[in-house]
Amino acid sequence: MSLVPNITELLARARADLRMGVPVVLTDSDGAILAMAAETLNAERLSDLRAVDPAPLIAITVRRAETLKARAYDGDLARVEIPRDADPAWVRAIADPANDLIAPMKGPLATRRGGPTLLHRTALALTKAARLLPAVVTVALRDGTGFTNDHGLTRIDAMLAAPHLADRSPLFSVVSARLPMQVSEAGRVHVFRPEDGGEEHYAVEIGRPDRQKPVLARLHSACFTGDLLGSLKCDCGPQLRAALAQMGQQGAGVLLYLNQEGRGIGLANKMRAYSLQDQGFDTVQANHRLGFEDDERDFRLGADILKSMGFSAVKLLTNNPAKIAMMEKSGVQVTERVPLKVGETAHNRGYLATKAAKSGHML
Numbered sequence: 001m002s003l004v005p006n007i008t009e010l011l012a013r014a015r016a017d018l019r020m021g022v023p024v025v026l027t028d029s030d031g032a033i034l035a036m037a038a039e040t041l042n043a044e045r046l047s048d049l050r051a052v053d054p055a056p057l058i059a060i061t062v063r064r065a066e067t068l069k070a071r072a073y074d075g076d077l078a079r080v081e082i083p084r085d086a087d088p089a090w091v092r093a094i095a096d097p098a099n100d101l102i103a104p105m106k107g108p109l110a111t112r113r114g115g116p117t118l119l120h121r122t123a124l125a126l127t128k129a130a131r132l133l134p135a136v137v138t139v140a141l142r143d144g145t146g147f148t149n150d151h152g153l154t155r156i157d158a159m160l161a162a163p164h165l166a167d168r169s170p171l172f173s174v175v176s177a178r179l180p181m182q183v184s185e186a187g188r189v190h191v192f193r194p195e196d197g198g199e200e201h202y203a204v205e206i207g208r209p210d211r212q213k214p215v216l217a218r219l220h221s222a223c224f225t226g227d228l229l230g231s232l233k234c235d236c237g238p239q240l241r242a243a244l245a246q247m248g249q250q251g252a253g254v255l256l257y258l259n260q261e262g263r264g265i266g267l268a269n270k271m272r273a274y275s276l277q278d279q280g281f282d283t284v285q286a287n288h289r290l291g292f293e294d295d296e297r298d299f300r301l302g303a304d305i306l307k308s309m310g311f312s313a314v315k316l317l318t319n320n321p322a323k324i325a326m327m328e329k330s331g332v333q334v335t336e337r338v339p340l341k342v343g344e345t346a347h348n349r350g351y352l353a354t355k356a357a358k359s360g361h362m363l
């Protein structure tokens with residue numbers, strides 16, 4: 001029945017629900033939980049959750065658990081018990097590192113050990129996909145399907161969701177149109193949209209590159225602060241403009257503008273990371289304290305777009321070896337790396353040094 005939402009459609013709905021502070025039901029063969037994004041919790045919701053189960057948990061990633069010195073018995077995640085007298089501010093402080101230094105959590109935090117964790121892991125993956133802090137408040141449900149129907153909630157089957165959460169969604173081409181630009185009058189913008197209702201990505205084609213030869217290409221990740229505001233904290237804006245200028249000079253190239261703001265954590269979380277950087281943490285430490293990995297991007301998207309445009313080999317403008325490796329792995333040959341070193345400032349020197357030291361960037 002095509003009018004019943006499929007798993008892809010239900011996942012899109014679940015991401016929207018979580019962003020709105022609406023809980024979602026997750027089920028598998030072991031049972032069911034109700035989960036909501038910790039950063040959206042308020043007093044009314046917390047007391048409603050306690051009415052369902054007096055012992056709610058907050059699931060966090062092992063990165064966040066390390067910062068909080070909470071024992072993670074579940075590998076990549078930890079389930080922290082929410083004490084009976086804890087208020088929403090206590091729960092949000094587990095999720096959000098903003099006040100870690102001025103008001104450290106008074107431990108030790110009790111963490112759950114044993115029992116199934118697939119549902120908690122699925123809920124965490126959903127909050128990351130929704131660009132929220134990776135922390136979910138959960139309660140156990142006795143009858144997941146009944147609870148879903150009684151409350152008009154979205155229910156996700158974790159086994160069905162797993163392959164979708166682990167992989168990128170296929171992209172389809174929506175439209176392309178001519179765009180005369182300063183660097184080249186022969187510009188064209190292509191818009192690609194994922195089937196899962198996620199962020200669109202763009203390809204800016206300069207000239208009419210020969211599909212049989214390696215094309216000068218750049219995989220650019222969105223950076224609102226650098227690309228648009230002229231931020232001095234990173235080198236994104238100058239890199240974007242230098243890449244386009246080089247393509248204009250050579251008369252051919254493809255710049256992929258991937259909407260993976262903040263290395264895939266979203267602008268709100270990137271600004272949380274900037275706030276932590278003002279407290280003295282570097283770009284990688286800040287991501288970890290928030291509960292993220294160093295880099296949450298999926299560069300296979302870039303290879304998908306290039307291949308769908310008919311390119312199979314690139315001369316890649318980058319200093320990031322991970323981009324080269326992922327291209328090759330995804331079937332786009334990198335015949336040459338073209339260094340892209342522009343925009344170093346007094347403010348971003350430390351940031352660039354951290355990327356070289358911790359993320360393997362070539363100087």
Ligand SMILES: Nc1nc2c(ncn2[C@@H]2O[C@H](COP(=O)(O)OP(=O)(O)OP(=O)(O)O)[C@@H](O)[C@H]2O)c(=O)[nH]1
Pocket residue numbers: 219220221222223224233234236239260261262263264265270273274283287317318319320323355361
């Ligand atoms: N989380 C986080 N993201 C940042 C920070 N500074 C910049 N970014 C993001 O990092 C990404 C930079 O992407 P790219 O320009 O592709 O940079 P790169 O991975 O260093 O690779 P090359 O520039 O190709 O060498 C953008 O999405 C920015 O929004 C930061 O301190 N924290």
Ligand SMILES: [Zn+2]
Pocket residue numbers: 223225226227234235236237
């Ligand atoms: Zn930037």
